[in-house]
Structure formats: structure tokens, C-alpha cells
Amino acid sequence: MSSIVLRALAPALGFVLAGCSVPPSSEPRREARVEGRVALAGPPVGNAFLFLFAPDEAPPEQRGEPRYVAAVPEIRLAAGDARFGFSGVGPDVYRLWGFLDANGDVDLTVDVLAQPGAGDWVPEDSVELNVQPGQTLPVDLSLSRRVHRPLPAFQAVEQGTEGVFTLTDSSTAIVSLNVRSKDFGLLRGDPPRFFVRLADADGDGTADDVNGDGVVDVWPQFFLRFVPKPGQTVPLDRQGRPAQVIVPLLPDVTPFLGSLQGDPSVTVAAGSLQLFVIPLAQAITQEPGKGRVVTTLGAIPVGEYELWAVNDEGGFWFVPNDLGRRTAEPVATQALRFRVVHAEGSDAGTGSP
Incomplete structure (x- = not known):
């Protein structure tokens, strides 16, 4: 499993800059x-x-x-x-x-x-x-x-049933989905692409393999982010704040390995990617004196998720988003929801809610 996705979690998570207001003051x-x-x-x-x-x-x-x-x-x-x-x-x-x-x-x-x-x-x-x-x-x-990279705007090719893409909490099922870059007529400049390159966080010219699993870390990074509903709980940090829970996704970069040639300075622009679900969930917390702490959970939480993409400059995109929720001219592909159910109740990746 590639662990580089964890390093992108902090600069990516959160609804950024939207709907903010100046807090009232009583003094x-x-x-x-x-x-x-x-x-x-x-x-x-x-x-x-x-x-x-x-x-x-x-x-x-x-x-x-x-x-x-x-x-x-x-x-x-x-x-x-x-x-x-x-x-x-x-x-x-x-x-x-x-x-x-x-x-x-x-x-x-x-x-x-x-x-x-x-x-x-x-x-x-x-x-x-x-x-x-x-x-x-x-x-x-x-x-x-x-900033040089366009936002990694995308849509999932699989649209599921009734706008829900469903997978299970099975730890053995092999599930994949395909994503396609698209600007939806909203982004100016160069059209969005997935800029695939090998990660080299320490700048030594050699591709990273942070967790030593023999698979090099790559950009862009993808993951499913758990969105707990009322009554659903997640681990807490020492300050009592909820952890971010993700399910990592591994892009299939096999078609690009010949072009990348093991060189982190080489970038390949791709219009679509196949993503494989890593069948485990991880809780990410920030601990005083330790920084980011990653804990593997015993099971993938059942519930609703967002599909995230993060590029090497920190630009991100996720689905579902406000484009799919707006009342005027909603973008249907941006309303797709992602759901995890118990393995006994559904087959992984069937698109059944």
C-alpha cells in the first residue's frame, strides 16, 4: 500500500474558504x-x-x-x-x-x-x-x-445506481473504479489532467517508497474520506477532536512506467486513471510532540464517503461537492455519492445502494 496519500491528507481535508463569516463579538x-x-x-x-x-x-x-x-x-x-x-x-x-x-x-x-x-x-x-x-x-x-497545476477536477466513470456507488467493508475484495479529468466549463487556462509523477519528498532524485512495500509512491493521490452521520463515531485525538478516517486508493500507473523511467522529474499527463481500493481504513490525528499519527482501524466504517484527488501542489477535488448540490444547473456527475456497506449485504462495486 502506498502511504504517500497520508502526507496529502492535512493540506487537503476540509471545505476550504466557502461559507465563512465574521464571528460576532460581544465586546x-x-x-x-x-x-x-x-x-x-x-x-x-x-x-x-x-x-x-x-x-x-x-x-x-x-x-x-x-x-x-x-x-x-x-x-x-x-x-x-x-x-x-x-x-x-x-x-x-x-x-x-x-x-x-x-x-x-x-x-x-x-x-x-x-x-x-x-x-x-x-x-x-x-x-x-x-x-x-x-x-x-x-x-x-x-x-x-x-501555481502551475490545474485543479485535479474529475468525474467518476461509474455512476452507480440512483447516484450511489457502493462497495463493501470486505478486507479481501478487489474493487476498482475509473475517474476522468474534466473542467465542467468552469476552469480557465489549460484543461485539467492527472499529472502522474513519482514522489520524491526528500529531493534525492530517487522515487519514494515510504512504507517499504516495494510499490513507489506517486502523484496524484486518491482516497475515500469518511463522512460520519449523527450517531456514528470515529477515534478522537488527545484533545477530543475527531480523527479523519480514510480508505486509500492506489492509481494504476502501469501504463506510464515506461515514460516515467523511474525518474521523479518526469511528469506524464493522463486524461483518466483506474483506482484500486486498498481494503483498510486509517485514522489520522495530530498529536502534540508527535505530529501526524496514523492508526489502522480494525474495519472499514460503514457509511457515506467522499472521493478525493490531491495533486502535487496541494490542489484538490472531491465528489460529491457543491456543484452537484446546487439548485440552479446542478452537475449530475458531481452529486455521485460513495457508500460502504457490510459485505454480507452487497457485492463490492456493483453500484447498488
Whole structure:
């Protein structure tokens, strides 16, 4: 089993940047202001979006829901006015992060579209802020790194029965599904592809095999993410926070091995991939002094899942998403649900709910 998918879990999970609002304050006199300028490495084309996150939820290491949102419109950036400001900020520790939407295809109301894609500009890291009561805190943010990969937007080829793709919790069943890259007319620039390459996290020029199973780790990474319903439980970390539970998927890169030639610097663009389900579930927690802790569970939880793809720049896509749930012009393929049932009740991969 390839364990590189676990390293992508932290920067991927969570509904990012969508539906956030400024929390109310019961003590207006304690509110602070954060203000500064955006420094652009590229041309002032597009709107800049900025966010204040909790310290353990900020990109690029983590992805959470921002506490505060600000923007600098393109018309101001083009005029040389790159100022931004967050008003009514409660005293606390935050991390500042943002990006320039150079292609104009970001939509903060849609979960999978509320992130930077190809051609956009992002900071090298988020900036930690310690906001004091009543303070006006100056801080600048440099958007110095360009994103090269389009989002790994996809649809599953198998649509299941009544919009549900079903597999079982069997630890022996061999199940696969196929995914196809697609932009749905929403992403600008180069069309999305699965950019297949060998992973080389330490930069030594040799493909990684982190868990020593003899199978090299590759990008992109795929997994099923458990979405527990009320009453369903998952393991907790030491702070009592629920773990993220995933079922890893292994892309079949056999057709590309000849082109990759064992070289992590080589990338092959693919329009579709076959994914094999690794029949186990893993709980991911963050533990003080240990970092990310991975625990293999005794069984795959029965219930609803999302299918995730993550590329080597942290761009992600998952199904089902808001595109499939919206009332106006829903995208049917983005509403596909994934369900795990007990092996006694269904055959794996039949598409029966």
C-alpha cells in the first residue's frame, strides 16, 4: 500500500474558504484591526483574496475554514492600490494566508472552486499574527509563488445506481473504479489532467517508497474520506477532536512506467486513471510532540464517503461537492455519492445502494 496519500491528507481535508463569516463579538471595544498590503510577484491581474485562520488550520500545511475574509479587487490592484484590511477582529492568534485569482475562476461559494488553481499566485507560507485587544496590526503578504497545476477536477466513470456507488467493508475484495479529468466549463487556462509523477519528498532524485512495500509512491493521490452521520463515531485525538478516517486508493500507473523511467522529474499527463481500493481504513490525528499519527482501524466504517484527488501542489477535488448540490444547473456527475456497506449485504462495486 502506498502511504504517500497520508502526507496529502492535512493540506487537503476540509471545505476550504466557502461559507465563512465574521464571528460576532460581544465586546466591541476589544475588537482589533489587521491591515497591510499585498505584494505581487506577477502582474496585477485578478482579485486578491485574504484570510485569517486559526493557527492549526492555515494553508499550506492545513486547510480549514477561515475566521475572517478580505479582498482587494483587480481594479484597485491595477491602479497600484494593494491595501487590505480586516475589521472587527477578535483578539487571538491567527495565521494570514491568501492568493491572487489570476484566471478569474475562483468561486468562494463553491467548495471545490474556492482555492487557487493554475496561473494563480500564493505565498510561500502563511504568516502568524498575535492580535491584541484594540490593536491595529500592520502586516504585508507576499504572493510570490505561482501555481502551475490545474485543479485535479474529475468525474467518476461509474455512476452507480440512483447516484450511489457502493462497495463493501470486505478486507479481501478487489474493487476498482475509473475517474476522468474534466473542467465542467468552469476552469480557465489549460484543461485539467492527472499529472502522474513519482514522489520524491526528500529531493534525492530517487522515487519514494515510504512504507517499504516495494510499490513507489506517486502523484496524484486518491482516497475515500469518511463522512460520519449523527450517531456514528470515529477515534478522537488527545484533545477530543475527531480523527479523519480514510480508505486509500492506489492509481494504476502501469501504463506510464515506461515514460516515467523511474525518474521523479518526469511528469506524464493522463486524461483518466483506474483506482484500486486498498481494503483498510486509517485514522489520522495530530498529536502534540508527535505530529501526524496514523492508526489502522480494525474495519472499514460503514457509511457515506467522499472521493478525493490531491495533486502535487496541494490542489484538490472531491465528489460529491457543491456543484452537484446546487439548485440552479446542478452537475449530475458531481452529486455521485460513495457508500460502504457490510459485505454480507452487497457485492463490492456493483453500484447498488
